[in-house]
Structure formats: structure tokens, C-alpha cells
Amino acid sequence: MTTPLRAAAERRRPSITRMDVWALLVPFLADGAVMTATIGFPLAAIRLDATPQQLGIVGAASPLAFVAACLTLGHLSDGWGRRGVGVAGTLALILALGAAYHAGSVTTLAVAAALVGVAGGIFWPAVEGGIADAYGHGPLGRGLFLFNIGWTGGMSLGAWAGGQLADLSPSLPFAAGAGVTLVMLPLVAAWPASTPDGKDEHPPAAAPVPLPVVDRFLLFARIANCGTYFGVACLRTLFPKLGTELGFSGSEIGLLVALLSFTQTLAFYPLIRSRRWQYRLGPLLATELVMALALVGIARASAPLAFMALLAVLGAGSGLTYLASLFYSLNRPTDRGKMGALHEAFLGGGSMLGPLLGGTLAQHTNLRAPYLLCAVVMVVAALIQVALRPKR
Numbered sequence: 001m002t003t004p005l006r007a008a009a010e011r012r013r014p015s016i017t018r019m020d021v022w023a024l025l026v027p028f029l030a031d032g033a034v035m036t037a038t039i040g041f042p043l044a045a046i047r048l049d050a051t052p053q054q055l056g057i058v059g060a061a062s063p064l065a066f067v068a069a070c071l072t073l074g075h076l077s078d079g080w081g082r083r084g085v086g087v088a089g090t091l092a093l094i095l096a097l098g099a100a101y102h103a104g105s106v107t108t109l110a111v112a113a114a115l116v117g118v119a120g121g122i123f124w125p126a127v128e129g130g131i132a133d134a135y136g137h138g139p140l141g142r143g144l145f146l147f148n149i150g151w152t153g154g155m156s157l158g159a160w161a162g163g164q165l166a167d168l169s170p171s172l173p174f175a176a177g178a179g180v181t182l183v184m185l186p187l188v189a190a191w192p193a194s195t196p197d198g199k200d201e202h203p204p205a206a207a208p209v210p211l212p213v214v215d216r217f218l219l220f221a222r223i224a225n226c227g228t229y230f231g232v233a234c235l236r237t238l239f240p241k242l243g244t245e246l247g248f249s250g251s252e253i254g255l256l257v258a259l260l261s262f263t264q265t266l267a268f269y270p271l272i273r274s275r276r277w278q279y280r281l282g283p284l285l286a287t288e289l290v291m292a293l294a295l296v297g298i299a300r301a302s303a304p305l306a307f308m309a310l311l312a313v314l315g316a317g318s319g320l321t322y323l324a325s326l327f328y329s330l331n332r333p334t335d336r337g338k339m340g341a342l343h344e345a346f347l348g349g350g351s352m353l354g355p356l357l358g359g360t361l362a363q364h365t366n367l368r369a370p371y372l373l374c375a376v377v378m379v380v381a382a383l384i385q386v387a388l389r390p391k392r
Contacts, residue, residue, distance in 0.1 A: 019134045019192045023146040026127065026187055030093075032154030032161075033180035034116065035261070037097055038062075039162025039254050040173025041113055042240045047170045050106045052241060052367065056359015059237030061110040062117035063351035069121020070348060074341020077126035082133070082337075083191035089123025090181060090188050097178040101171050117348070124344050129337030130191065132330040144326060145272040152268065152319075155261035163254015217279055218328035220385045222343070224284045225325040226350035227381030228318045231295055231374035232260060234354035235314070242367045246302060256307050260315040267319030277320060281389060284324065288382040291317040295375035299368045322347070 042050075045058050077085040096115030103109040128147070135143030158177075165172035236257055243253040277283040294313040301307050329343040354377075358370030 019131075020142075020146055022187065022192055023131050023134070023143055024150040026184060027147050027150035028154040029180055029184040029187070030090075030123065030127075030154065031151040032158040033093070033097070033177040033184070034120065035155040035158030036162040036165070036173045036180070037100060037116065037158075037177035038236060039159055039240075039257065040166055040170065040177075041100070041109060042237055043163075043166040043173075043250060043253075044100075044103070044170040045106055045109055046241065046244065048106050048109070051363060052238070053359050053363035054106050055237060055241060056355045056357075056362070058106065058110045058113055059233065059355025059359065060352045061113040062120075063233060063348040063355075065114040065117030066121045067117075067345045067348040067352060069118045070125060070341040070345040073122050074125035074344065075338040076122070077129050078337040082126045082130035083189070085126040086123060086130070086188045086191060087185070089119050089121075089126065090185050092119035092122060094178055094181050094185070095119075097174050097181065101174040101178065121341070121344070121348075125337045125341035128326070128330065128340030128343070132340070134192065144323065144330070145268060148268045148272070148319075148323065148326075149265060152261045152265035156258045156265060159258035159261060160251075160254050163249075163251045163257070166254070167250040213279065214328055214331060216390070217281075218325070219388065220281055220284060221321065221324035221328050222346040223381050223385055224288055225321040225343075226346045227288065227378050228291065228321040229347045229350035230354035230377045231291065231314065231371075232318055232354070233351035234358040234370050234374050235260065235298070235311070237355035238358055238362060238367070238370055241362075245367060248304070252304065256304070256311055259308055259311045260318070263312040263315030264319040264322070267316040268323060271320060271323050277324065278327070281385060283320065285382050285385065287317045287320050288378045292375040292378040292382075295371045295378065299371035299375070 041058055041062075042055055045055055050058065093116065096112055096119050099115055100109065100112035103112050131143045131147050161176065162173040165176055239257060240250075240253050243256065248256070271277060291314055294310045294317070297310045298307065298314075301310060325343050325346065326340075329339040354370075354374065358373060361369050361373055
């Protein structure tokens with residue numbers, strides 16, 4: 001028998017909408033495809049006899065192009081519409097992965113990686129802006145939760161699949177990534193109706209914190225997230241070389257790298273249900289210091305179980321810095337595509353510098369030195385935030 005309390009609870013329970021499915025599935029497929037290929041890039045470069053410095057260049061090519069595309073093209077969906085720009089980014093990704101599949105030199109591989117970055121700089125700001133359009137201020141947490149579960153879940157599965165496929169052939173991760181992107185294309189073309197210019201949507205509820213305060217914490221979160229992805233991208237690009245030297249197989253390397261995204265996914269659930277981290281600097285600073293310690297541990301570890309534990313810590317910490325940056329970027333009524341693009345640009349800047357500087361350092365010292373550099377970057381990021389903190 002349905003009681004009044006149960007009936008009221010059922011009325012309050014949010015139903016699953018078409019946009020919910022879209023917000024989960026499209027990021028899952030997109031980052032699943034990209035991460036499958038991302039694992040393939042360094043392993044394919046290693047088979048082409050790439051040096052650590054060349055590995056760093058290949059790893060930096062995609063985020064460098066990604067940042068440039070975000071800054072120059074990321075705002076397009078605010079005026080041209082989310083669907084059309086999203087389809088253009090999807091087609092560009094298919095072409096980029098096709099170029100990677102046919103790459104026969106490290107230079108060609110780096111160019112293909114750069115094309116992947118351009119595609120992402122077109123695609124992701126449109127997706128993030130569209131999700132913010134659909135969910136607005138009120139249920140924005142729900143939209144971000146679905147989006148974050150989608151892309152991190154796709155990265156986890158993509159990293160594992162990329163490692164497995166690379167053991168069979170260095171070009172298979174690129175073919176698989178292109179195939180997944182082709183499957184995603186009709187979903188992007190069937191984008192649920194949104195209002196990119198904000199004219200047809202209901203006025204959003206007043207933000208709980210004034211925009212100048214939101215922007216201050218957005219700066220803190222961007223600094224933290226840039227430092228985080230300096231380390232994360234360095235690991236994803238250079239760890240395959242260290243793992244190969246330690247005798248790990250491609251599938252083992254893929255599984256370890258997948259832990260970064262898997263634990264980031266797990267971290268999103270408690271974070272999205274809590275507001276205690278919002279508009280507070282302390283949680284960001286504590287997370288950065290714990291991640292710095294984990295990076296020092298990675299620089300000294302050799303056993304697979306030790307790497308698993310330390311990478312899990314790093315992945316969980318990146319969940320907070322990423323979510324904070326994205327939340328403060330989109331929790332506003334206008335310019336969501338532009339703000340999403342800037343969020344991605346800061347992330348991409350760290351992702352570019354990490355492999356580039358880390359690869360150069362490894363070339364002239366050893367394969368473990370980059371992780372100490374990443375730890376220093378995390379500490380410096382925390383100190384910058386403390387210096388920028390207002391007295392009141």
C-alpha cells in the first residue's frame with residue numbers, strides 16, 4: 001500500500017530524463033575513445049624508438065593544441081549553438097585518430113596528437129556549456145555529477161582497453177578510439193534541445209555566493225587544477241616508459257593508469273553530495289599537499305601494489321580540484337561555453353607543461369625525477385593560493 005510519505009518521496013525523486021542519459025553517455029564515449037588512444041600514443045612512440053624527451057613532446061602536443069583551441073574556439077558554441085559545434089568536434093576527433101593510426105614516425109605521431117587536442121578544444125566547451133544550460137543553477141550538481149561520472153568512467157575503461165590493445169598492436173588503440181567516436185557521432189547529432197544564449201530558459205535562482213567571491217575561488221581552483229594536471233599528464237605520458245623499464249606489460253601499465261580515473265570517479269560521489277568543500281580554501285590546500293606526498297612516493301616506488309595505492313590517492317585528489325574548477329566556472333547564468341573553455345584551458349596548460357618539462361628532465365637525469373618535479377609544482381601551487389588569499 002502506498003502511504004502518503006512514500007507518495008511524497010516518489011514525487012520528490014527526480015525522474016531520469018533524456019538529458020541525464022545524454023550527459024552521462026556522451027562524455028563516457030568521448031573520453032573512453034580519447035583515453036584508449038592516449039595510452040596508445042606513448043606506447044606507439046616507444047616502439048618507434050622515441051627518447052624520453054620525444055615522449056614528452058608527443059605528450060605535450062595534444063594539450064598545447066587543446067589550450068590554443070579552447071582559447072580561440074571554445075566560445076563558439078555560445079553563439080553558434082551547442083549541437084553544431086559538438087558535431088564538428090566529433091568529426092575532427094575521428095580524423096585525428098585516423099591520422100594517428102597511419103603514423104609511421106614520432107613526428108607524425110606528435111602531429112596527430114595535436115589534432116586530437118584541437119578536436120577536444122572544440123568539443124568539450126560545447127558539451128560543458130550545454131549541460132550547464134540544461135541544468136542551470138538549481139540542479140547543476142546533478143548535471144556535473146553525471147558528466148563527471150561519464151568522462152572519468154570512460155577514461156578508466158579506455159586506459160585499460162588501450163593497454164590491452166597495445167599489447168596486440170601499437171595501432172589498435174587508435175582504431176578502437178575512432179570506432180567508439182563513430183558510435184558517438186549520432187548521439188551528438190541528436191543533442192537534446194538547449195538554450196545556449198539563455199533567452200528561453202527560466203531565470204536561474206540567485207547564486208548562494210556573490211560572483212566576485214565565486215571568481216576568487218575559481219582562481220584558487222584553477223591554480224590547483226593546473227598543478228594537478230601537470231602531475232596527472234606527466235604520469236600518463238611518462239609512466240609507460242618507467243613501467244616498461246620495471247618489466248610491466250602494456251596491460252599492467254594500462255590498469256595502473258586507469259586507477260587515476262577510476263578513483264577520481266569514486267571521489268566525485270561524496271564530493272557532489274557535500275557542500276563543505278565549496279568556497280573554502282582549506283580543502284584545496286590539504287588535497288594538494290597529500291598529492292605532493294603521493295608523487296614523492298611514486299618517485300621511489302617499484303612494486304605494483306605501491307603504485308596502485310599512490311596512484312589511487314592522486315586520482316582521488318584530482319577529483320576535488322577538477323570538480324571545484326568546473327563548478328565555479330559553470331555556476332553562473334551566462335557565458336558558460338566561454339567559462340568551460342577557460343576551465344579546460346587551465347587544465348590543458350598543466351597537461352602540456354607536465355609532459356614537456358617532465359620529459360626533458362627525464363632525458364637529462366632519470367625516469368623518476370619528473371615525479372619529484374610534479375610534487376614541487378603541487379607545493380608551489382598551494383603557496384600561490386595562500387599568497388593570494390584575502391585577509392578577510
